[in-house]
Amino acid sequence: MKKVQLILFGIGNVGSTFINQILEAKEIFKQQNLAVEIPVIVNSTTAFFKDEGVDQSWKANFKDFSLPYRLEDIVQFVQSKKWKNVVVIDATASKQLVANYTFLVENGFHIIAANKVANTLAYEEYAYFKEVLKENNTHFLYETNVGAGLPVIETLKSLYNSAEKITKIRGVFSGSLSYIFNTFSEEDKSFSKVLTLAKEKGFTEPDPRTDLSGTDVARKLLILARELQFSYNLEDVKVKSLVPFHLTATTSVTTFQEKITDLDEEFESLKAKLNENEVLRYIGEFDVEQEVLEVKLVSEQKQNPLGALQGADALFEIYTESYGNQPLVIQGAGAGAKVTARGLVSDVVKLAERI
Ligand SMILES: NC(=O)c1ccc[n+]([C@@H]2O[C@H](COP(=O)([O-])OP(=O)(O)OC[C@H]3O[C@@H](n4cnc5c(N)ncnc54)[C@H](OP(=O)(O)O)[C@@H]3O)[C@@H](O)[C@H]2O)c1
Structure with missing residues (x-):
């Protein structure tokens, strides 16, 4: 069974729908010999960690147990677990998070983004990021950037x-x-x-x-x-x-x-x-x-x-x-949370096939 751990940034319209779709897809993933968990969920200020991945109670857990965080804390947490296939899901519109993509990639994380910022950076910055992806042999998928869930x-x-x-x-x-x-x-x-x-x-x-x-x-x-x-x-x-x-x-x-x-x-x-x-x-x-x-x-x-x-x-x-x-x-x-979140799920499956 191939295991994939997702670190989800953004639990707004798209992010929260995405969590529910991932939880509901467990059986279908199993048929593909795939296990997908979301051990970290994050908004702009706090993060919730659960080693075995969040479950249906994620909203209440996030409300009660999430803690202020720095990006370095998340990287350290993930590295301490020695997980092989870690994917950051960017369901924010944050420029600040995109400024940290290189750091995340250099730490071995793949990225799937609904956020359009990275792909519309000034060309030199965009080309540099693509180069960093290549050097680190990591993947960046962003189907939902244009036309939400449409391929x-x-x-x-x-x-x-x-x-x-x-x-x-x-x-x-x-x-x-x-x-x-x-x-x-x-x-x-x-x-x-x-x-x-x-x-x-x-x-x-x-x-x-x-x-x-x-x-x-x-x-x-x-x-x-x-x-x-x-x-x-x-x-x-x-x-x-x-x-x-x-x-x-x-x-x-x-x-x-x-x-x-x-x-x-x-x-x-x-x-x-x-x-x-x-x-x-x-x-x-x-x-x-x-x-x-x-x-x-x-x-x-x-x-x-x-x-x-x-x-x-x-x-x-x-x-x-x-x-x-x-x-x-x-x-x-x-547009719409359901089709966009489904586009992200579809990117997760595509990425899992590649790694
Ligand atoms: N909705 C659509 O139909 C659609 C279609 C295609 C693409 N998209 C793209 O999908 C992304 C999300 O859209 P949405 O409608 O879900 O937005 P949203 O409801 O406003 O949610 C944004 C989420 O991102 C979090 N966030 C903001 N800055 C962050 C940071 N630096 N680190 C971690 N989390 C951060 C917010 O946390 P706080 O609550 O703490 O601020 C919130 O949870 C956007 O880039 C949008 O353009 C959306």
């Missing part, structure tokens, strides 16, 4: 590694932006009303400008481009922000919410210019041949996969030489 990175990597020529990647990369434009195009509601609805349904970030600025899409585009071995930085992505200049991040979230109807006129006029069979979509696009990375608002034909998108689905089109004009399409829920 986007795996598919792209597999095409690239088989020498398939990828010519273009485009799509609606986020569930919130999908919902906003699918609803705005279909229903007779103002843009501000749709934004408010999206926020009420929990699709947008607390500050909707995080979605509307295009930064999140730009990050995902950069991650995909780097999978194809391009050495771009975030500044290389041309982003058409949907936030009007007078409401950019220098104004407070409250002011933005108060003036949210300021967005309506422009979007109404864009909608009025559409032909009957067209809809608006806010997309990420990497034209590999032209080497252009863009986040932009486009009109799409309703009958095309992007135009026909419903609900809060994300959609990725991958154009390659063999697939010709008909792209390979990956579509489904592009």
